[in-house]
Amino acid sequence: MPGTLLGSHLLLGQPAMTSPVPAVTSMATSTSLASAAPGSFVQSIDWVAIAPPLIAALAALGVLLADLFLPAERKRALGWLSVGGLALALIALLPLAHGDARSTFCLRNVAGATGNAALSSGACSYVADHFTLAFQLLALGGGLIAALLSVHTVDEEKLPGGEYWFLLLSSATGAALLPASRDLATLIIALEVASLPAFALVGLRRDGRGAEAALKFFLSSVTATAVMLLGVSFVYAATGSLHLSAIADGLAHAPAQLKPLAEAGAALTLVGFAFKVAAVPFHFWLPDTYTGAPIPIAGYLSVVGKAAGLSGLALVTTIAFRPYGHTWGLALAVLAALTMTAGNVAALRQRGGTPHSAVRLLAWSSVGQAGYLLVPLAAAGYSEAAEPIGATVVYALIYGVVNLGAFAVVAAVSRSTGSRLDDYAGLFARRRWTALALAFFLLCLAGLPPGIVGLFGKVVVFRAAVDAGLGWLAVVMAVNVVIALYYYLVWTAKLFAPAEQPVTERRLPAPLAATLGLTAAVAAVLSVAPQLVLQVAGGSLF
Amino acid sequence: MNAVLIALLLLPLLGAVATLAPLGTDPQAADRRALRLGVAVTGAVLLLTVVLAVGFDHGAPSRMQAVTDLRWIPAIGVRFHLGVDGISLPLIVLTALLTFLCAVYSTKRLPDGEGTPSARSFTGLLLLLEVGMLATFAVLDLVLFFVAFEIVLIPMYFLIARWGSGQRVPAANRFILYTLLGSAVMLLGFLLIGAQAGTFDMTELAAAHGSGLSHTTQVIAALAIVAGLAVKAPAWPLHSWLPDAHTSAPTVGSVLLAGVLLKMGTYGLVRILLPIVPDGTATFAPYLGALAAVGIVYGSLACLALARPGAKGDLKRLIAYSSVGHMGFVLLGIASLTPVGVNGALFANIAHGLITGLLFFLVGAVKDRYGTADLDTLAGTTGAALYGRAPRIGALLAFAAVASLGLPGLAGFWGELLAMFGAFDPAAGLSRPAFVTYMVIAGLGTLLTAGYLLLVVKRVCMGDPSAPPAGGPEGAGQPAPVAEIPDIRPYEAVSWSPLAALTLVAGLWPALLLGLSDPAVKHLLGGG
Known part of the structure; x- marks a missing residue:
């Protein structure tokens, strides 16, 4: 290197x-x-x-x-x-x-x-x-x-x-x-x-x-x-x-x-x-x-x-193409709106019974989340300073913790049952803490209490859009948050539903359990003290 | 005092966490312990609110008391700012009271059946719900208000989706999606205000009374905030989530939904919209008044249609629609922008919480006893004859219905009267003819309300107790009503009598509430 x-x-x-x-x-x-x-x-x-x-x-x-x-x-x-x-x-x-x-x-x-x-x-x-x-x-x-x-x-x-x-x-x-x-x-x-x-x-x-x-x-x-x-x-x-x-x-x-x-x-x-961030229309892969x-x-x-x-x-x-700010600002705003809408609508269409639907849902939801991540970048095009970028950094950090946590649960569950959404039915009865952790991660992704940190992630992104005068993008994002809530909630509700058939659970390997505990603990601490991560949005970045 | 207010929020939160702790290996014993824990925590919270109310300086209800103001997230200017004044104190007491009564009621009568989760989860969710409800009325920061507003969604969703009946999952989905869309739009309004004014602090913004916010900002922010709160209140035509949610929710869920959650919308209008964006509010007040008037008549007509014989009306649905009508009066009072109207609105808020809470408890009891809340099945050919079969429940139902239609001397009367007074003489700058028209329409609504409530009393309470139950042709597929039903049980008496008593007290001594709210309202409207 x-x-x-x-x-x-x-x-x-x-x-x-x-x-x-x-x-x-x-x-x-x-x-x-x-x-x-x-x-x-x-x-x-x-x-x-x-x-x-x-x-x-x-x-x-x-x-x-x-x-x-x-x-x-x-x-x-x-x-x-x-x-x-x-x-x-x-x-x-x-x-x-x-x-x-x-x-x-x-x-x-x-x-x-x-x-x-x-x-x-x-x-x-x-x-x-x-x-x-x-x-x-x-x-x-x-x-x-x-x-x-x-x-x-x-x-x-x-x-x-x-x-x-x-x-x-x-x-x-x-x-x-x-x-x-x-x-x-x-x-x-x-x-x-x-x-x-x-x-x-x-x-x-x-x-x-x-x-x-x-x-x-x-x-x-x-x-x-x-x-x-x-x-x-x-x-x-x-x-x-x-x-x-x-x-x-x-x-x-x-x-x-x-x-x-x-x-x-x-x-x-x-x-x-x-292409690299899988923004629409370059997301099919x-x-x-x-x-x-x-x-x-x-x-x-x-x-x-x-x-x-x-x-x-x-x-x-924000650095190299600064002089073209308004042009790429608008382009990124449109890209953000398309990306979040396409990702969330596709995630909405995932059916619980199809193979790998849990991973597919997380995949599409990550397209939707990429749309939110692009919003402050678009806002940066409209403002003089690079301030709004802080919102992207904050949101990316929060999203990183909770999304990896969700993948950790998917990894744990796919060992014993599978990675269909239907395999998650009754997880709460089988594995209390794993289910609670997943519920917490999903609500963080959806941005709803008790996932306070996810909610504040959304708040800073909204703030960046509103401050930059991108009201229409903020409204599109608000609608998307609601669409996304639906599929996250359906999944969360499944965790607490009765199981389809009895499952014999295998013991969780120590590294996996450690990952779950680590991500859940970080997300929980950040929910109590969001300042720890949000301070990134406050200070100057460059 | 500020420690009391913090403890008020912390206690139920800790209680909710405690339900996750192992409570013993035997699931039934653990459930019993969890339910007792729920009663203990909500009881302690109720005691704390009484302490708060006693320690409240009644000489200066317009001043924020028991204030805590700490930096929480300096990065985005969010402060942990709590406080109560004459507007929020009654709502906090009402919330604590209703939650406690619900917890007491649940120890004996928890919805059961196949697939119903454990009582531990129920208690945990109830306590979490209480945190959100109390926080909504206690916080003084816009972002914190939004967070509190959102906290109630998940617990209420699960209460409806897991402990409800009928089409419960779609109803719960509709409830949460509607409300979230509203509150997300509301957040945009808050952020716009925050971006322009440079603070999210409600007291500061209210003191500024709109100065520092341009007219355009105020109008856009007011539109966003009204849209969000109107979903919650609910104002016609954004009410359509409410009847389904109420019909499917368990009794406790209905009581809290009608008794507290709807108030969060109207409280937000008074606390945020009126003082912070006065210009924007004045722009939208006539439209809000019109929606309120339509809501009053619409709610009453929907109830009349449901109460008709042969309409297969569900009693819970009927009371849900009646809530649309009653909240219409609250909105009309707020839209008048006068101290009289807003005081009336706040009074009607509390009165509706007491009366509708009682009504939902009673209907829940009727549904438990008969196995259905379908009015036609209940009434049979002559009427459900509660007076004959269970005279005390019948009498209480008649009492609640009469209170709900606004009989003078009971709580329902003053709020609606004052709201109509406010509309008769709206604030300067508002079109008087329009508001007088709204008042006339609202007056018509009171007549319709009296009509359907008396019809319900006639069909449910009166009748021939010895008449054969109507299980026949039109009742096919539904459980036939039982002839013999038990009268009021001790736990029911315990959880209902405070509501009935307070309905009477508020009706006979309205100054108790108005004395608290009037100075605070005048302060918020910029008069004192």
Whole structure:
């Protein structure tokens, strides 16, 4: 990973290298560890800032190596190694949480940032600010929960351990790198590092469904990347830079004959990201992919995969394409309205008796939730500052916790009965706490007390829309919340209904029980003290 | 005092959590313990509200008392702000009283049957419901009000869907979806106000009395808030969830739904709409008044149609429609924007809670005894003859019906009279001819109300007790009414007599309530 980063940077840094001033970062925040002698051509790297993705990447390599030397009966240790690696990466976020944003891989002079101190600090390829930290928390935390969920899945479904854990860690690394990247090349590389392992993870279960799911996912995602790359090349041609802040400058001052090119480039880039977040009309791959994938991977994709796409979209729109704010604001608002409506209506149509209907329902509901997540992004297009983005971050964090919790319950129930919605009838009688936890998660997703944290997530999203003057979008979202409540409620009611037939319950594996307890506890604590997560919406992010 | 108010919310919440704890291995013993826990907690809450009422400074009911004001979510400016004044105090006492009576009633008479969940879940949901109801009347922050408004939905949904009868799941779905759509729209109105005024604090916003909010903002916010609260109240034509919900709900659910949940809508109108967006309210007041007048007549006509012989009218449905009519008076009083009208509305609010709560208890008892609430099956050829078979229940039913139609000297009279007075002389700026028309229509509604209630009394209470039960041709498929029914039981007497007594007290001594609400209303309307 560091190699990739450095490589991409050096490539981009060529103008700076040829300039008389050596490309030395003068960031006061860089640690003594990383400080280089002035005048040297060696870049100084803020190792603390890049630690979270770096640790995850090293853990991935470590797992791959350990897989070669561990005897077959001890492969279980790989899972715990990965969990430990992700936990370490999460701990590495702590030193960054306080203090100012830290940047590394910076250029002194790039096009559009000549000599201006404020702008040159934006011409960094890696920035660890609050936005980055929040999304890294989501990516690594989501990865950790998915890893805990996977421990027994890998065993029971006889998935190849070394590959599975390596791919999961690699994908989490990409997702953690993405929100920190501030130039388009790093951004796309991070996005691909996050997605490419995911294709393989989806296809790891070697049955027909897994292969089909992986192929669908792969084809749609590769198309998206291709479209996005075309867009990026147009933008680069029009503005002469890949750094996001420099692009914003370049777009504002682009010569008239390059305007169409720049606009087409921006539009194509957005289309690419729309694929990644599964916004309508680029969402068809999603339900089949989720049902074909192992359940922990479906949960991982629904949270971390979406978070990666969203953070990229947020960075590109609010920083790089700032001058086109009103245009993409409207486009994203329409996209948000379509996405939430299509997702919720499709989720409404899931019938309890069809195979995998629980996973399909969560898949479609995640499309609907992606629609809500897009609302503050759209609102950001209409406001001067990037403030509304905070609502997306808050909602994504809340959604991440409760959606992974719901997937944990699905994983638990599918071990004993199956993953049809009808299999959940009478769960309360069989497994009190599991049923109560699922009811709580579903009500959080629906945004109704006692799921207070989900309710406040919706409130901040509504607030972003109302503040930006997007009243119509707020009303569309209100209707959608009601539609969504119906299917969440039908599922919740099923938990307390009498069972169809007696079921013998298997004991819950410890990692699964731990995941359930962890997610439920976090959601419950956040319901009592929503300030813990909502403060993200209050402060400045960038 | 503020500790009392916090304990009021915390106690039922802890009680609800306690029902999740293991209460013993024997399920029946656990159920009994849970029901006793419910009575103990709701009883303690009732005691606390009495303490609150006694400690309330009756000399200054317009001032917020027992205030707690803490930062809760500074990130979005939400404060944990509680307090009571002369408007909310009676509603809090009413809520605690009705919940306690319901808990007492449930210890002996819990709906059972196949697929009915345990009494533990019932108690847990009842207590959670109480938290939401009390919080709605006690909070002074718009976002907190919205949260409290939403807390009641899930417990009430499950009470209807799991303990109800008939088409209970569709009815429960309709209840929750309607209300949620309304409250989501209401939230948009709150957020608009918050965005413009920079605060969600109700007392601050009420003191500002609309200054700082542009006319357009006020109109849009008022529209959103009225839409949300009108679903809950319910105002015609947004009432259609109510009859189904009442028909399917268990007795306890009906009592709380009519007695408290509907009041949350009208309370919100008085507490939020009138003082915070006065310009917007004035714009919509004539339309609200018109809807109220239509609702009064519509509710009465629907009841008359149900009470007709041969209409197969369900008694619970009938009382639900009568609620639409009665809440129409409340809305009319509020729409007049005068202190008289709003005082009348608040009085009618309480009176309706007492009387309709009693009526639903009685109808529930009749339904238990006869196995049906179908008026035609009950009445048979001559009438259900409650006077002859169960004279005390018959007398109480007649008492409640007469109170409901607004007989002077009972609680139903004052509120509706004052609401009509308010409409006779509406606030400056409102069209007087329009409101006088509404008043005339409302007057017509009182006549119709008297008509159907007396018809119900005639068909249910009177009749020949020795007449053969009408199980015959038209009653096919329904259980035949029993000839012998037990009269009032001790637990029924305990849970009903406070309501009957308070109906009488409120009717004979209206100053008890009006003295509390009048200064507070004048304060909210900006007069004092």
